[in-house]
Amino acid sequence: DAGVIQSPRHEVTEMGQEVTLRCKPISGHDYLFWYRQTMMRGLELLIYFNNNVPIDDSGMPEDRFSAKMPNASFSTLKIQPSEPRDSAVYFCASTMLAPSGTQYFGPGTRLLVL
Amino acid sequence: TQLLEQSPQFLSIQEGENLTVYCNSSSVFSSLQWYRQEPGEGPVLLVTVVTGGEVKKLKRLTFQFGDARKDSSLHITAAQPGDTGLYLCARSGGSNYKLTFGKGTLLTVNP
Numbered sequence: 001d002a003g004v005i006q007s008p009r010h011e012v013t014e015m016g017q018e019v020t021l022r023c024k025p026i027s028g029h030d031y032l033f034w035y036r037q038t039m040m041r042g043l044e045l046l047i048y049f050n051n052n053v054p055i056d057d058s059g060m061p062e063d064r065f066s067a068k069m070p071n072a073s074f075s076t077l078k079i080q081p082s083e084p085r086d087s088a089v090y091f092c093a094s095t096m097l098a099p100s101g102t103q104y105f106g107p108g109t110r111l112l113v114l
Numbered sequence: 115t116q117l118l119e120q121s122p123q124f125l126s127i128q129e130g131e132n133l134t135v136y137c138n139s140s141s142v143f144s145s146l147q148w149y150r151q152e153p154g155e156g157p158v159l160l161v162t163v164v165t166g167g168e169v170k171k172l173k174r175l176t177f178q179f180g181d182a183r184k185d186s187s188l189h190i191t192a193a194q195p196g197d198t199g200l201y202l203c204a205r206s207g208g209s210n211y212k213l214t215f216g217k218g219t220l221l222t223v224n225p
């Protein structure tokens with residue numbers, strides 16, 4: 001079975017440009033999560049969806065960040081305009097409604113904003 | 115904010131040695147998960163502990179949940195280079211599936 005798929009794996013852009021990160025969750029999973037990982041702050045939850053509906057976006061750093069989930073198999077995280085401090089690894093994870101609550105992570109997108 | 119403190123932050127050992135890493139919180143949590151993250155990959159769940167005092171074993175890895183459910187430890191026996199990675203603990207927010215992660219322990223096992 002395919003796991004969580006993220007694209008691109010690496011992105012280098014210049015400050016001020018728009019960046020769009022993409023995620024395909026595991027088929028049948030009801031929840032989708034976006035995380036950001038940096039050395040300084042560790043792994044932080046940005047936003048999560050349940051059945052394509054945003055449930056908690058309290059971790060989204062500011063209005064430059066937005067996330068959508070138009071259907072059960074696709075989500076995007078957009079940064080506009082990007083800034084150097086947005087440089088990080090962004091992970092998408094998904095899970096299904098189950099007692100274990102195991103989250104399955106994608107391989108991440110490594111973003112560098114120059 | 116209910117923080118998870120992990121220690122040590124970095125650990126470098128020789129193959130065959132034993133080690134223990136820790137995850138602590140000032141507040142009680144309902145369950146705790148341990149993940150391992152290899153370079154260039156996402157975290158992968160190793161175990162979930164739920165009951166205070168619970169001990170779980172996964173081959174050479176032993177996980178313990180403190181009696182008061184405020185702390186947990188991971189012990190690795192006879193470490194191997196394949197154990198190298200970032201070990202993260204995460205507390206569950208219950209049924210809302212939110213996880214709060216510690217910053218992790220970066221383990222390097224040298225051959």
